[in-house]
Amino acid sequence: MIRRQDIGKGFPLFFLLLAFGSFIATYNLVAMVIHYRRRESVNQLRVDNFASGMLKIGRLRVQRQLFHVAATAIDAAYSRWQCRIMHYWSPDQVLVRSWSDLQINSWPGLQIKYWSGLHITSWLGSQTLASVRVISENDSHAQRPSRSVVPDSRPSATPLGLEVGEHFHYTFYLWMCLYIEDYVRRNGCLRKPSHGLDNSLFHIALELAKVLGDEGVINFEDVVHVIMKITDSSGYCFHVIFAADGRSLPECFKLFDLFHILTTDHQTVTRITKEVIEDFAAENVVYLELRTTPKQNESKGMTKLSYMKAVINGIQAVDTVDVAFVTSGANNLPLSETTPVNCISNCNKRKKIYVRLLLSIDRRETTASAMETVKLARELKDFGVVGLDLSGNPIVGEWETFLPALKHAKEIGLPITLHCGEVPNHKEIKAMIDFCPQRIGHACFLKEEEWTRVKVLRIPVEICLTSNIQMIEHDCAADIYKVNHPVALCTDDSGLFSTSLSNEYHLAASTFGLNKRDMFILARSAIQFSFADLEVKEELSKIFCEAEGTLFM
Ligand SMILES: CNc1ncnc2c1ncn2[C@@H]1O[C@H](COP(=O)(O)O)[C@@H](O)[C@H]1O
Structure with missing residues (x-):
């Protein structure tokens, strides 16, 4: 039997939950409105086919100044939930080539499967994200899948990051908050992951840096951090790759x-x-x-x-x-x-x-x-x-x-x-x-x-x-x-x-x-x-x- 007193005790908790729920709902609503307003204003500037071309900014909805890559090492409910939201908010997912040949040396066994840019609005805030799929070799699939075994196809209709398919064991979320720079320099323009890691000279840079390290020409440990700007954080976010943030002038x-x-x-x-x-x-x-x-x-x-x-x-x-x-x-x-x-x-x-x-x-x-x-x-x-x-x-x-x-x-x-x-x-x-x-x-x-x-x-x-x-x-x-x-x-x-x-x-x-x-x-x-x-x-x-x-x- 439920006593009157108990009902009275449950009330504050109920109101607290109600208030919290309303807060999240309101936040999402406001964030959604702001997001679409921003999006509209950027779309007004969309000039994709602009013959002179310098103003193609339609795809850029980037508000933040830094470029983060956060990785989840687990297929937890939280990650799934985020993927769902990512997928929901991303009618214009972009597949940026296949990264399937990439092997990130400092994470033996990981192979990037695909990447796609997304936008997310949630109580975490409104952000542009990208998801990178990687393949692990450190599991029952001892053999690295060959290219033919790992199709380069883009993800199917299932929400991104959700399918834990044959070779998928990790989902990477990239908080892509790019920031700004200026004129063009040849070596400084080495292709980065956003251009497809198959061709990434950053990848080659790592490979070669390793060789040069082995030959004693450079100290590999010294340069690998600069190349990859590795930051090790605890928990499910365990890496930052190819980050542009925080690289000092030296x-x-x-x-x-x-x-x-x-x-x-x-x-x-x-x-x-x-x-x-x-x-x-x-x-x-x-x-x-x-x-x-x-x-x-x-x-x-x-x-x-x-x-x-x-x-x-x-x-x-x-x-x-x-x-x-x-x-x-x-x-x-x-x-x-x-x-x-x-x-x-x-x-x-x-x-x-x-x-x-x-x-x-x-x-x-x-x-x-x-x-x-x-x-x-x-x-x-x-x-x-x-x-x-x-x-x-x-x-x-x-x-x-x-x-x-x-x-x-x-x-x-x-x-x-x-x-x-x-x-x-x-x-x-x-x-x-x-x-x-x-x-x-x-x-x-x-x-x-x-x-x-x-x-x-x-x-x-x-x-x-x-x-x-x-x-x-x-x-x-x-x-x-x-x-x-x-x-x-x-x-x-x-x-x-x-x-x-x-x-x-x-x-x-x-x-x-x-x-x-x-x-x-x-x-x-x-x-x-x-x-x-x-x-x-x-x-x-x-x-x-x-x-x-x-x-x-
Ligand atoms: C941060 N802003 C900058 N300030 C000064 N010099 C810069 C630079 N960015 C690039 N370089 C110069 O350009 C060379 C790379 O291109 P190239 O190998 O010549 O094609 C760098 O070695 C540096 O000398």
């Missing part, structure tokens, strides 16, 4: 050094170049200024010239889009094996991308080596090389070392862009501004008076929002944008920072408060600051003109 340069050891053979250089261009073209980028440091590597028979030939071969190897990179009169140049690739025919059917190259002088170089790069740039002027860049670890090297080469470049009419103010070295910042380069990049640590001079001299600024998060924090980027100072959005090292140009525009839209037309104008204005010749600039203007008609009819 770590970035450690990674660059590793890339250089790993990728500095002709074949890899060609491959990376091709992939970078394809990735940008896939984003509808119509003009790509790719910068790279010509490298010498005696053990591989590599000279700065042969390095550049490998880059040019990479440009030529692109077959998914038409690439225009060779200027007229190229036939007399020293690269006899390079055939000009241009897209005159079929342009309406195939995407076309203009690719131009900037040769970087690394801050570790000597004056003589910098001078060699300038001469090479002049030699390759008709092979898409349009200018020079000074980059590299900002705490290494002296401005005076590179000055003679840069002065020479100026004299022979090669445009120059400088990594300026990546660290607060005001003596150098002043000298760089006084040099009056055609553009500066990064500009994270400029003082008020330095900004004033940049503005007075109208030196265009390459804004790399992801890479230079300080520019957002200190409102510099928004400030210079608002006063109509010439700026160009760039990606810096898209692979390293897990970004894309679309992502940069998306970020700029939220940082600067841009609407679709503002973004269009911002993208178009970059034409004048590009180092392309007049002919290309006119072509680009035409593309934008056509796009304007389509976009703002």
Whole structure:
């Protein structure tokens, strides 16, 4: 028999549960409304087929600044519940190629099966997620399934992450909260998982780093953390892979050094170049200024010239889009094996991308080596090389070392862009501004008076929002944008920072408060600051003109 007293005792608990239930229901409702509002506003900016392409942001609904990968090692009810919600909220699941060849070495036995991007709204908050399926070998399936045994098909209609099929023992949830960066660098653009791990050079980087570690060339343990940014947390979330978060500047340069050891053979250089261009073209980028440091590597028979030939071969190897990179009169140049690739025919059917190259002088170089790069740039002027860049670890090297080469470049009419103010070295910042380069990049640590001079001299600024998060924090980027100072959005090292140009525009839209037309104008204005010749600039203007008609009819 239930006593009156007991009923009285149960009441507070009942109300508590009722209140909690109502809270969750209200939260979900509000989160859902906010999510769809956001989604609508982003969809207003959707310009997937935008001929000029720079603004393709439809797929980006990323609000957070960091990139996390959380992994569940169990097929618990909680995970299932989350998967259900993930599935429910993801009418537009995206399958990003098969990752089935990936083996993550630091997790022996795991093989990624597939990946898909999702959006989740729950009491945990509204987030963009992705699910990665991996296969374990550490179980009754002692043999690693061969490719044919593991079909590459996308998941069936069952909610993602729920089917614990023959080979599925783990479900990974990726809290994909990408963040922003800026201009394009070849090695920094090594493909990352989001582009398909079959091709991931990060994967190769790990493999090769292991080999080099075994050979005693590097200390594997030192670099593996930088490559994978491993963070071990307890419980069901046990890993973070390929995270872009928290990589410090010195770590970035450690990674660059590793890339250089790993990728500095002709074949890899060609491959990376091709992939970078394809990735940008896939984003509808119509003009790509790719910068790279010509490298010498005696053990591989590599000279700065042969390095550049490998880059040019990479440009030529692109077959998914038409690439225009060779200027007229190229036939007399020293690269006899390079055939000009241009897209005159079929342009309406195939995407076309203009690719131009900037040769970087690394801050570790000597004056003589910098001078060699300038001469090479002049030699390759008709092979898409349009200018020079000074980059590299900002705490290494002296401005005076590179000055003679840069002065020479100026004299022979090669445009120059400088990594300026990546660290607060005001003596150098002043000298760089006084040099009056055609553009500066990064500009994270400029003082008020330095900004004033940049503005007075109208030196265009390459804004790399992801890479230079300080520019957002200190409102510099928004400030210079608002006063109509010439700026160009760039990606810096898209692979390293897990970004894309679309992502940069998306970020700029939220940082600067841009609407679709503002973004269009911002993208178009970059034409004048590009180092392309007049002919290309006119072509680009035409593309934008056509796009304007389509976009703002
Ligand atoms: C964080 N922002 C940055 N600041 C300064 N230098 C950077 C950079 N990002 C890239 N590089 C420079 O570009 C090289 C990689 O491309 P390449 O091997 O030349 O194609 C790096 O080694 C570094 O020197």
